[in-house]
Amino acid sequence: MKKIINDPTTIVADALRGMALAHPGLLRITEDPAVVARADAPVRGKVAIVSGGGSGHEPLHGGFVGPGMLDAACPGAVFTSPTPDQVQAAVTQVDGGAGVLLVVKNYTGDVLNFETAAELVAADGIDVRTVVIDDDVAVRDSTWTAGRRGVGGTVLLEKIVGAAAESGADLDTCERLARAVVGNVRSMGIALTAPTVPHVGEPSFTLAEDEMEVGIGIHGEPGRSREPLADADAIVAALLDPILDDLPFAEKSRVLLFTNSMGGTPLLELYLAHGIAERMLAERGITVERRLVGPFITSLEMQGMSLTLLRLDDELTALWDAPVRTAALRWGA
Amino acid sequence: MKKIINDPTTIVADALRGMALAHPGLLRITEDPAVVARADAPVRGKVAIVSGGGSGHEPLHGGFVGPGMLDAACPGAVFTSPTPDQVQAAVTQVDGGAGVLLVVKNYTGDVLNFETAAELVAADGIDVRTVVIDDDVAVRDSTWTAGRRGVGGTVLLEKIVGAAAESGADLDTCERLARAVVGNVRSMGIALTAPTVPHVGEPSFTLAEDEMEVGIGIHGEPGRSREPLADADAIVAALLDPILDDLPFAEKSRVLLFTNSMGGTPLLELYLAHGIAERMLAERGITVERRLVGPFITSLEMQGMSLTLLRLDDELTALWDAPVRTAALRWGA
Amino acid sequence: MGCDAGAVAAAIREAAAVITEHRDELVRLDQAIGDGDHGENLKRGFGFVVARLDESTPDTPAAVLKLVATTLISKVGGAAGPLYGTAFLRAATALGDGPELTPELISTALRAAVDGVVARGKAEVGDKTMVDALVPAAKAQGSTVGEVLRAAADAAEAGAESTVPLVARKGRASYLGERSAGHLDPGARSSALLLRSFADST
Amino acid sequence: MGCDAGAVAAAIREAAAVITEHRDELVRLDQAIGDGDHGENLKRGFGFVVARLDESTPDTPAAVLKLVATTLISKVGGAAGPLYGTAFLRAATALGDGPELTPELISTALRAAVDGVVARGKAEVGDKTMVDALVPAAKAQGSTVGEVLRAAADAAEAGAESTVPLVARKGRASYLGERSAGHLDPGARSSALLLRSFADST
Ligand SMILES: Nc1ncnc2c1ncn2[C@@H]1O[C@H](COP(=O)(O)OP(=O)(O)O)[C@@H](O)[C@H]1O
Numbered sequence A, B: 001m002k003k004i005i006n007d008p009t010t011i012v013a014d015a016l017r018g019m020a021l022a023h024p025g026l027l028r029i030t031e032d033p034a035v036v037a038r039a040d041a042p043v044r045g046k047v048a049i050v051s052g053g054g055s056g057h058e059p060l061h062g063g064f065v066g067p068g069m070l071d072a073a074c075p076g077a078v079f080t081s082p083t084p085d086q087v088q089a090a091v092t093q094v095d096g097g098a099g100v101l102l103v104v105k106n107y108t109g110d111v112l113n114f115e116t117a118a119e120l121v122a123a124d125g126i127d128v129r130t131v132v133i134d135d136d137v138a139v140r141d142s143t144w145t146a147g148r149r150g151v152g153g154t155v156l157l158e159k160i161v162g163a164a165a166e167s168g169a170d171l172d173t174c175e176r177l178a179r180a181v182v183g184n185v186r187s188m189g190i191a192l193t194a195p196t197v198p199h200v201g202e203p204s205f206t207l208a209e210d211e212m213e214v215g216i217g218i219h220g221e222p223g224r225s226r227e228p229l230a231d232a233d234a235i236v237a238a239l240l241d242p243i244l245d246d247l248p249f250a251e252k253s254r255v256l257l258f259t260n261s262m263g264g265t266p267l268l269e270l271y272l273a274h275g276i277a278e279r280m281l282a283e284r285g286i287t288v289e290r291r292l293v294g295p296f297i298t299s300l301e302m303q304g305m306s307l308t309l310l311r312l313d314d315e316l317t318a319l320w321d322a323p324v325r326t327a328a329l330r331w332g333a
Numbered sequence C, D: 001m002g003c004d005a006g007a008v009a010a011a012i013r014e015a016a017a018v019i020t021e022h023r024d025e026l027v028r029l030d031q032a033i034g035d036g037d038h039g040e041n042l043k044r045g046f047g048f049v050v051a052r053l054d055e056s057t058p059d060t061p062a063a064v065l066k067l068v069a070t071t072l073i074s075k076v077g078g079a080a081g082p083l084y085g086t087a088f089l090r091a092a093t094a095l096g097d098g099p100e101l102t103p104e105l106i107s108t109a110l111r112a113a114v115d116g117v118v119a120r121g122k123a124e125v126g127d128k129t130m131v132d133a134l135v136p137a138a139k140a141q142g143s144t145v146g147e148v149l150r151a152a153a154d155a156a157e158a159g160a161e162s163t164v165p166l167v168a169r170k171g172r173a174s175y176l177g178e179r180s181a182g183h184l185d186p187g188a189r190s191s192a193l194l195l196r197s198f199a200d201s202t
């Protein structure tokens, strides 16, 4: 296993220490329980947006903490959902009296732990709501499974709801907007290589030199199917088609296109794929009005990419454009 | 070879097409010759800062084009310096009448091609200066080699000189500042895995599962020595020691610490390494006043990292803090 | 040997040792159809349980199980953390505050624990989860504590084995669809390991 | 066969074919002690040269070489682009605008080309670069064009071979220090290939 680490069992705490040192004015980080919070939290009278999940997907979620996005993030162990007391601690730190929205990716572990946390927090008298995001169209037959996973759409949701909260929206509005994003966002990913979980020490699966895994999650869970490695045009089509089939993206739809690296895929390839995706969308008469390109929700060193499409309206577009100041996303502030 | 590409021979042009689509308001990109320029160039009366080099190091340099940093970047083929006519085209596009500074990383190919370009441009009557950056302490005995390579320091130089130019500094001042950065910046890197150049199709070198290459460049050139894979503490010490030995960083020195991923190393590990580096610097009484953590000068999918230390004074610090708006670095604007 | 708080604490320590011993096996099982963390997460969680028992041993069996529950909930994460946490919490509540366990109490606690897991995770038998091991185990009866627990362990082991051919419909393995068949479910395996360890401790 | 512009253009086309044929070998040599692009870069550059010759053949030998020079300079990049570009440019200048090559002109052009490479790259014989192949080649004499070029090719091949044991002191291979010894320099190899191809074309 090739990693720059000291000890697989302390890797998250060790990384949080470095993250705190790297962003002194922006973040306030506690280690036990592990919470990454805005340095200026709690912000009085503002709805607090709290998320979290397993580590290994950086910059998600800690890199999205800051004005205009998350108030706090709870990093679990690598690929392991955080625990309820982490979430409770985060909420306690950032609650500004206007209620708290929990953003939860749809995995059994995340849902159960956040559910328990929400009960604990509600018992403390805090108005807490939960929105579960499940944008991964790779999962079919959701009634026969744990349901679709939360993937790339999470980043967009956190940005948009974070902007609303920052501008003074109340908890009902934040919850409504979060559900609007969930209803209008779809994603799909592929992997060329597998990630290696530090405490496991070997790749999560094995792909031959000429294979790729289509419909991959962000935890090294195998995907929909294993296919022969294809060229970039075919890969982008394999990601876009199921997204477009799923949501009624119509001609003239306005969308945000998010082209994401799973970590190990270099920016050169990512821009290349992004260009293909924009061309294919244009051919179908879909208007790309906003875009995000980069490694924003990753799976350790896994090579691969995902595409996320969000149907925009004026409200969502304005919230996307609003200022944000976090470690990983920053504009207008 | 596992890459999301269509054709190894068109990869740079294909990526530039995607980059142009991804950043419509910010960049203006031409394909033949390949030039990434500020959308609003030329800026009348402003010194233009132009850089470039082989592709495969993204976001360097194209990701640093924009207000407060570069006016144009010339992307060569993968790991191949750009050609003089590319540089000439870039200069012609962005020259605002106040002169042009060429920022060149010290590699034989880059130096020769930029040298030719500078002659061509000067013949067109443009006041052009060249600064060569050579911050890589891994190269020993510079008199017996092509000299130290330009690596991580390039990012810091481009930010600082770009800020000066943006604020109206004249060409002499920009050149002086560039030389000040060159004089005060040092870097060193290691690799855990090798990159694969698309047109080669196989890794540039082979490292056993328990080996790392210390003193690596950013082109898959092997480094100073091959060592047994060490833990993060030892890796960070192996990078910091030669940097600190080289520049008289004294107790109470104020520095900018830049912890860079070579591409394939995830942010989790990078923050972890950054924390160790800050701790080790603190132990030596060196004050880290500014930091940059992320994949900013990469070597395709290579796993590994580099550390760069820049000795700060008030002038350099203020220029570092000044607003910048590029695809990869953005604050205050 | 009686069945007081001390004995229950000893059984929990023994279970922690068994989990540690089987960590790699559970990691491998989870890697095949999940994300590979099940063994590490449980090992970490039970490590904290033992550390807390070292600080102070609670004075009733229920209090011991409550300590296990809150520790697993706050330290394990993932799907298994809240599910096992709920199981131990419900069992603790069912035990009341008597100083000794009886066969009837064990049966009641087992049923309460398993009902809790089902309520929480909403999985049914046949979904290829720990529920496939736990539901049959909850039917265990016997005239001594040992008998009940041995019956539960036997049933859990058979239930775990029964997950091999199944296609998962809950948890992370469900994303695999047909590809999940042919693998033992890690949570069912850890449930069987825990119950066998409890049986062996009496 | 004469030595007019057409013949020179044909020789250049032949050289382009040789480079394409040896692309992988040059990539491998450059991968061992450099960055692996030498073969690809030259292949790309000579591909553009051939495309331009297809458009229109210049009418003097010097004009052909000037087309080669400007194309290599603008299309190759890396260290080899400006170095070979300079070589062809200096050779073109040395030839003047006569319609035919002579043995003396070839010798003069070779010397001018090599002086240009040395001036530009500042490498000396023994630094493990193309200069080790080119400097001996520049001494070539003969009573026919073919004789001069064959002598040059022989000298370049021997010079290229001489780079194997050397420790590089210029170019990317110099970063390797002692580890560069034991490898043939890719630029020296491509120089020898080009000169052998020119010799074979006469
Ligand atoms: N809805 C559920 N109900 C009951 N058990 C479940 C459910 N979902 C998952 N499990 C159990 O949890 C186990 C996985 O636990 P673990 O690896 O710790 O969690 P995660 O999947 O979050 O990584 C599965 O093997 C399965 O037995």
Ligand SMILES: Nc1ncnc2c1ncn2[C@@H]1O[C@H](COP(=O)(O)OP(=O)(O)O)[C@@H](O)[C@H]1O
Binding pocket: B079, B080, B081, B108, B109, B110, D030, D034, D035, D036, D037, D038, D041, D077, D078, D079, D080, D081, D083, D117, D120, D121, D122, D123, D128, D129, D130, D131, D170, D171, D172, D185, D186, D187, D188
């Ligand atoms: N200073 C120099 N003078 C002469 N030849 C040089 C010099 N530096 C490098 N070379 C030649 O260039 C060759 C490498 O060319 P190429 O791979 O195209 O460039 P790069 O090193 O930029 O990738 C080397 O093998 C060597 O022969």
Ligand SMILES: [Mg+2]
Binding pocket: A079, A080, A081, A109, C035, C037, C078, C079
């Ligand atoms: Mg997990």
Ligand SMILES: [Mg+2]
Binding pocket: B079, B080, B081, B109, D035, D037, D078, D079
């Ligand atoms: Mg090169």
Ligand SMILES: [Mg+2]
Binding pocket: C030, C034, C035, C036, C037, C038, C078, C172
């Ligand atoms: Mg798991």
Ligand SMILES: [Mg+2]
Binding pocket: D030, D034, D035, D036, D037, D038, D078, D172
């Ligand atoms: Mg080369």
